[in-house]
Amino acid sequence: MAKPKLMTREELYELVWTKPVSNLAAEFNLSDKGLNKKCLRHNIPCPPVGYWAKVQNGHKVKRTPLPRNTNPELETVMFWPKSDTVIAVKAPASHLTEEQFEKALAYTIPEQVNRYHSVVAACRKAYKESGKRRNIDNYGRVTFPRLTANPGFKVTPETFDRACLFLQGMITLFGSIGWSFVERYASRSDTAASWGFKHGNEILSFEIKELVTKMSVSERNSQTETGKRTSRRNEPDFSFLSYSPPYYKSTGKIEFAIELYSPGFKVRWKDNGTELIEHQLSTITQGFSRAFEYSRLRTIENEKRRLEYEKQEAVRKEQARLQRIEKECRERLFSLADTFDKVTKLKHLITAFETKGCDDPRLVEWLSWAREVANDLDPLAEPRRILDIHEAIGDKEIFY
Structure with missing residues (x-):
């Protein structure tokens, strides 16, 4: 690296x-x-x-x-x-075994389910209980209150049941090949839960989104006349404007996407003119397999980056610590030089008084005291003490 x-x-x-x-x-x-x-x-x-x-x-x-x-x-x-490793994992190979691939080819999304996964069941329950109070955004898609179970749905009421059947089918299929459906960020209580599929240590998020189309003016007027818009909550009042805000309607077309940013391979599947996403399970399974490998290699790369960064950070901090110690030692050295200069001047002063001579006992006592002070401050008097202080500066911890 x-x-x-x-x-x-x-x-x-x-x-x-x-x-x-x-x-x-x-x-x-x-x-x-x-x-x-x-x-x-x-x-x-x-x-x-x-x-x-x-x-x-x-x-x-x-x-x-x-x-x-x-x-x-x-x-x-x-x-x-720029990391060469990241470039190398742009198009990782699928690691599906022959048995896993055959299961994906043979599996069919059920048209009816007697028992949904607990997450999907909780979402359906919240959806049904909302009834006419159901929140619909300007794109015509169902929105759920904060912290309400929503396993990645962005669909209209017309396709909600189909999205539930599709997700239940994916949970069953992926479970049969060893990929579990798990909650992400389970320890975070301040946000709505997020779910994804897990393989090994990697978890991939996804979304099931319905493609919508803009309504024509006549369709919006018709919708208003029939009172359908009155069931939408929290919509702003645009009656004072000379135009109406754009609204969208259901197309019945669903897109299933793995939430990865530009991995270099296909991570989105949607209904097209010849095939519904329910009939694209083999390619979806292959896509998830490649995405799991991509995520695994990226995790390894990120871990290498983290360790290298910590190593460089430790070196940088040690350099900063040594610089701080050097600075403090120099400041101590200059302080000793200043002290030596003052002591030298003090000794010259004492010598001058002694040379002049005076029989006053008070002056003799004062000169004796002054000589003790000069000797006590003299850096040359105890060189070992100076060395001990110098070494102690290098040994002590430097906190930032």
């Missing part, structure tokens, strides 16, 4: 003021915005808008000085290289 690139604030400051950020960002596999954020975090000023245009036209321009840094943790800037 490639290691991150490290540089000091001064080095990055010199780069951003000698080359446009738009060109420099690509060298670090960042966007312009990403590099600007990096500079902002480390308190590195960037050229203002129009700076490079003035440079090209021969105008004299001034740099914004690099501010002084008092935080050792910000002294080193870290850039992560």
Whole structure:
């Protein structure tokens, strides 16, 4: 795995003021915005808008000085290289066994279910109990109150039963090949539960969404006249406007999608002119198998990144700790030099008084006391004590 690139604030400051950020960002596999954020975090000023245009036209321009840094943790800037491992897992192979694939080919979504999975059953119960008080959004899809069981449905009332049958079928099919239907984020009580299919240590979320189409003006007017819109709750009143908000109607077409961002292979299946999603179970199963492998490899990659980051973070913190110790030791050294200078002057003063001579016993007593003070403060009097203090500074913990 490639290691991150490290540089000091001064080095990055010199780069951003000698080359446009738009060109420099690509060298670090960042966007312009990403590099600007990096500079902002480390308190590195960037050229203002129009700076490079003035440079090209021969105008004299001034740099914004690099501010002084008092935080050792910000002294080193870290850039992560583009990972080859992530590129390699763009199109992972399916790991379905022959037996698992045959089960997917032979399985058929049931037209009727006597007993649903507890999650699907809870969702159906909430849907039926809502009755006429059912919430419908402007896309015509059913919405559920916060924290109400919803295993990924975004469908209209017309296709709700079909979505339940399809999901129950997928739960049964995937269960027969060893993939379980589980709740994600079970420990979080502040949000609605989310479900997904699990294989090994990987859990994949999904959604079952109905494709809708926009209503025509005549259809919206007809809907209003028949009173169907009165069953929709929480709809804003647009009567004061010169136009009506767009509403959508059911198409009966359903899309089943794995929630992965641009993995490089198919993760969406929908009804088309020749095939319903109920007849695409083999390709859906293959897609999930590839998605599980993709997620597994990505988890490994993320773990490697985390360990490498922790290693680099430990090195950076140790460097910062050593810098703090060095700073404190130097401050102690300069303090000793100042003390030595003062003691030397004090001894010269005492010697001057003694040379002048005086029989007053009070002066003799005062000079004796002054000599004790000078000897007590003299850094040369106890060199071992100075070394002990120096070593103690290096041994003590430095907290941030």
